[in-house]
Amino acid sequence: xxxxxxxxxxxxERAKRVIPGGVNSPVRAFRAVGGTPRFVRRAQGAHFWDxxxxxxxxxxxxxxxxILGHGHPAVLDAVQKAAVDGFSYGAPTERxxxxxxxILKFVPSMEMVRLVSSGTEAxxxxxxxxxxxxxxSKIIKFEGCYHGHADALLVKAGSGLATFxxxxxxGVPAEVVQHTLVLEYNSVQQLEEAFALxxxxxxxxxxxxxxxxxxxxxxSVPFMxxxxxxxxxxxxxxxxxxxxxxxxxxxxxxxxxxARLIPGFNPDLTVLGKVIGGGMPLAAFGGPxxxxxxxxxxxxxxQAGTLSGNPVATACxxxxxxxxxxxxxxxALGQKTRGLMAGLKSAAEAQGIAFCADSEGGMFGFFLLxxxxxxxxxxxxxxxAKFNRLFHGLLDRGIYIAPALYEAGFVSAAxxxxxxxxTLAAAREVFKTLR
Ligand code: KE4
Numbered sequence: 001x002x003x004x005x006x007x008x009x010x011x012x013e014r015a016k017r018v019i020p021g022g023v024n025s026p027v028r029a030f031r032a033v034g035g036t037p038r039f040v041r042r043a044q045g046a047h048f049w050d051x052x053x054x055x056x057x058x059x060x061x062x063x064x065x066x067i068l069g070h071g072h073p074a075v076l077d078a079v080q081k082a083a084v085d086g087f088s089y090g091a092p093t094e095r096x097x098x099x100x101x102x103i104l105k106f107v108p109s110m111e112m113v114r115l116v117s118s119g120t121e122a123x124x125x126x127x128x129x130x131x132x133x134x135x136x137s138k139i140i141k142f143e144g145c146y147h148g149h150a151d152a153l154l155v156k157a158g159s160g161l162a163t164f165x166x167x168x169x170x171g172v173p174a175e176v177v178q179h180t181l182v183l184e185y186n187s188v189q190q191l192e193e194a195f196a197l198x199x200x201x202x203x204x205x206x207x208x209x210x211x212x213x214x215x216x217x218x219x220s221v222p223f224m225x226x227x228x229x230x231x232x233x234x235x236x237x238x239x240x241x242x243x244x245x246x247x248x249x250x251x252x253x254x255x256x257x258x259a260r261l262i263p264g265f266n267p268d269l270t271v272l273g274k275v276i277g278g279g280m281p282l283a284a285f286g287g288p289x290x291x292x293x294x295x296x297x298x299x300x301x302x303q304a305g306t307l308s309g310n311p312v313a314t315a316c317x318x319x320x321x322x323x324x325x326x327x328x329x330x331x332a333l334g335q336k337t338r339g340l341m342a343g344l345k346s347a348a349e350a351q352g353i354a355f356c357a358d359s360e361g362g363m364f365g366f367f368l369l370x371x372x373x374x375x376x377x378x379x380x381x382x383x384x385a386k387f388n389r390l391f392h393g394l395l396d397r398g399i400y401i402a403p404a405l406y407e408a409g410f411v412s413a414a415x416x417x418x419x420x421x422x423t424l425a426a427a428r429e430v431f432k433t434l435r
Contacts, residue, residue, distance in 0.1 A: 007051040011039040027063075032404040035389045041225075043070035045414035048400070056084055057419045061410040064244050064274035067333075067362055068323055069414020072352075075278055077317040082315035088307055096309035099318045103276060103284060106251050106325070109266040113286030114295060115309040119243035119273035120148025122283040123206070125303045126269045127152060130204035130237045132301035133291045138201040140236075142185040143378030144406075145212035147206055147241050147271070157182040174425040181235075185211060186223045186374045191230060199234035204269070209254035212244040212408035214379045216358050216365020217372075225262050237291070243273035243283065244408065247321065249361035250330055257360065278320030280313035329413065333362040336420065337411040341366060343424040351431040362411045379406055386434055393430030399423050 015022035023029045023037065030037045038050035046069050061067065068075060082095075100113050116122050124130075127150065131137060139152070147153045155165030155177045165180040167173075181198065183190040185207075188286050195202065205227055211217040219227070231238040245254040252259075253272075259265045269291065271284030286292060294301045307313075323329070341357035341364055348355030357366035368386055373379045387405040394401055399422070401409055 001218055002354070004124075008036045008039050009208075015039075027402075027404060027407065030241070030403045032406075033391045034307060034383075035392060035395075037403075038400070045069040045071065046412055046416065046419050050370045051309075054398065056395075056398050057423055058410040059411065059417070059423075060278055060397070061412050062274075063407075064248055064363070064410050065279045066279060067248060067275050067410070067412055068277075068278070068320060069412040072175040072320075072323065072414075073180045074323055075316055078315045078319035079280070079312060081307065082312045085311065087312055088310055089209075093311050093314070095311060095314045095318060097277075099309075099321070102318060102321050102325075103272065103286070106321075107253060107255070107270055107286070109255060109268075109288075110270055110286035111289040112292035113272075113284050114292065114303065115282060115284050115314070116303075116305050117281045117283060117307050117310070118148070119241075119271065119283045121305065122152055122243065122271045122273055122285040123147040123153060123241055124150035126239050126271050126285040127206065128203065128303065128426055129287075129291065129294060129301050130206075130239055130269060132293045132299075134203045134235065134237065136201050136203040136236070137179040138181065138198050138203045139179060139203055140183055140191075142207055142211070143182050144185050144217065144379065145206075145208040145211050145241070146213035147208075148243070151176045152180055153206070155180040157184075184375050184377075185214070185217060188223050188226050191223070191226055195230045195234055197265050199230070199236070202231075202234060202236040204237040204239045205231055206239040206241060208241045208244065208282050209258060210245050210249060210360060210363070212363060212365070214373075214376050214406050215367060216363065216408050217374065217376075217379065218358065219258075220374065221261050223257070224258050226263070228262065228265055228267075231268070237268035238286075239269045239271065240267035241271045243271055245360075245363065246270070247274040247324060248363050248410070251325060254360070275320065275324070276317045278316040280306065280310070280316040282310065282313040282317050295305050310407075321415075327408045330361050333411060333413060334360070336415060337362055337364050340364065340411060340420050340423065343420070344427050347424060347427045347431050350428070351435050353434055354429055364409045364411065366409075367405075389434055390430055393433060394423075394426055396425035397429065399426045 021029045151172045154169045156168045164183045242253045269287040332406045337359040354370045
């Protein structure tokens with residue numbers, strides 16, 4: 001073991017004795033890329049230090065939340081002040097209203113919002129609300145999109161349009177996923193066929209508008225336009241899962257990008273998480289008043305949570321939103337991210353390595369492919385072994401990207417020109433070894 005992993009290895013062995021796989025979320029275990037996860041001791045700005053004291057430039061940022069970088073002074077101050085006043089009350093607070101009002105200000109498709117503690121909880125609740133509000137059971141999701149680990153959403157494509165999905169996880173009974181139809185992302189044809197077959201029974205279409213769970217795949221404008229039209233035509237709700245893209249790709253999320261491209265476009269329900277909690281456990285879902293008022297205690301759709309709207313988490317989220325709402329924030333973040341992608345592309349192409357990339361705001365994806373994939377099957381054509389060598393080459397040089405080729409990456413406001421330059425210098429070295 002090289003010195004840089006000794007302490008990480010020791011901790012990993014110790015962790016595996018008491019936590020399944022040594023991690024509290026599977027992707028952290030490095031099983032897709034091999035090797036030992038780095039146990040983080042602390043983080044600051046665009047960097048974290050592992051258990052051996054080695055510093056990394058962090059392009060995960062807790063999988064999206066840390067858009068300001070770690071330990072932003074205004075956010076830290078807000079959290080410390082809130083903590084002194086109490087960690088949790090199980091009673092309403094003014095700050096929940098403030099955060100709700102702030103979210104609604106930036107996401108005009110939502111008239112009301114309910115705060116919860118994780119993206120999974122938000123997605124699960126939005127799904128139940130869509131079913132409750134329409135009185136329908138069937139739903140459409142897309143291969144390659146991840147909406148958290150609620151049973152009805154852990155589904156892989158069935159054998160055809162007429163058949164419904166099969167569970168992707170043990171412990172999920174077939175009955176629970178019998179109403180979930182999984183289609184190919186960006187396939188207008190499959191969408192048309194599914195609505196022709198099941199339109200009157202469909203409660204919703206749930207989609208990641210930019211699919212960060214298959215690295216970075218955009219819904220094409222014709223596809224997204226058709227999703228919107230068919231949902232309207234058949235009385236199904238269009239549910240935008242913006243847990244990753246919300247406040248990450250733009251202040252108004254991915255829906256603001258599509259609203260500029262598709263006249264009259266807006267989703268019916270939106271699921272949010274990550275950035276709105278600023279790194280603390282906080283997520284949300286929202287939509288039109290008429291739909292949201294179907295929720296308990298007003299309506300028949302039950303939904304609840306002990307720590308929902310937690311006073312410390314809402315302080316963290318509110319302070320984060322106030323910083324990212326400042327003029328020029330996303331212009332600067334987007335420019336920095338595009339610069340990183342362009343630099344990586346030229347480094348790869350200098351070595352004759354197939355490489356393509358895309359980004360929006362502070363979210364990016366790159367593929368060791370000649371052209372940007374439009375769906376999951378194409379993403380998975382990436383040569384895994386080559387990606388893994390790229391991952392470890394960068395990791396050894398103190399650059400931490402997602403430990404899986406199907407995950408997106410994130411740039412924060414704290415990433416400096418020096419961080420970007422160091423990343424590109426490391427990439428130039430590693431691409432030489434990949435020829
Ligand atoms: P959480 O329950 O992990 O807070 O959110 C679930 C979720 C829902 N929707 C989207 C679009 C998401 O990306 C996520 C969570 N994303 C993963 C990363 N791909 C979180 C990392 C992890 O699972 O450890």
